[in-house]
Amino acid sequence: AQEPRVQEARQALRGCGLQLSxxxxVYMGSRENEFALVLAGPGLGEDAQAICIIEAAQRFVGAAPSAKISVEKxxxxxxxPDGRVYLVNDDLLLLTTAAWQPSVGALIDGEGQPAASHDKRELIATLDTRAAAWLAADLPRQFVMLANFMGVPEAAAATSFSGTLQLNERVTLELTAGFESAAQAQTAAAGLDALLTKAEPEIPAALVNALGRVHVGHVSDRVRLGFEIQSGDFAALAAAKHAM
Structure with missing residues (x-):
């Protein structure tokens, strides 16, 4: 159902002479209803390109294009009305909601407190930030319901979540959950292992090999789940979907 929207997004990029590469x-930080999004790439912050990107985004969400550049301080x-876009330099575009404008403006001026030295600094330090994509977040209380729904109530004690996605010849995904104690992490790892073992007879035979490349382990107060996706997995998934 999302495929038409994906195509629309690609078309919007092409309309500005852009592609994913x-x-x-791309960096994003969020908390409750506030967010900041940073886009980095050659020419993205140049006037004409920035206007094209923002107006394409407005059209994509059904709003009338209305991007105009001004200079403030x-x-x-x-x-x-609900935020602003900063053209930081020719290669950097930054979008933020209204409540975060003062903090973002201070960071652009070299002041304030960046995330790398904020309350996520220890979590970010555990990640390979050179990965194609990475994330670091504290887990809200609602995660308890999700863990119970997934059949792994042991994971409900997790307090933080991080992950990296590597895109090379193979796609490698590594997810890490942080707990308050090593005992909680060990219990959660055992629960995840049991869930994977239980799931094996229920998945299509074509995907059993892929499931075998899911690895769960724990180190101290952290549980790590690694998964490697190979090119044949996509064909197997398509065949399994067709057979259903």
Whole structure:
């Protein structure tokens, strides 16, 4: 059902002369209803390109395009009722909601407190931030319901979550959950192992090999789940879906 929207997004990028490889890095931070999004790549922060990107995004969500550049306190911006876009330099575009504008503006000026030295610094330090994609987050209380729904109530004690995605000849996904104690991590790892063992007879035979490349382990107060996706897995998944 999402395929048409994916195609629309790709078409929007092409309309600005861009493709996914045009983005050297994408960073996003969020808390409750606030967020900041950084887009880095050659020319993304140039006036014409920035306007094209923002207006394409507006059209994508059904809004009328209305991007105009102004200058405030020496910064190039596009101001909107619910936030603003900063044209930081020719290769860097930054979008933020209204409540975070003062903090983001301070960071652009070299002031304030970046995430790397904030309350996520220890969690971020455990990640390979050179990966194609990575994330670090504290887990909300709602995670308890999700863990119970998935049949792994032992994982409900997790307090943090992080992960990396490597895109090379093979796709490698590594997820890590942090717990308050090593005993909780050991219990959660055992619960995940049991869930995978239980799931094996229920999945299509074509995907059993893929399941065998899922590895669960725990080190101290952390549980790590690694998964490697090979090119044949996609064909097996398509065949299994067709057979259903």
């Amino acid at each position: 045009s983005f050297e890095a 020496g910064k190039k911006i596009m101001a909107f």
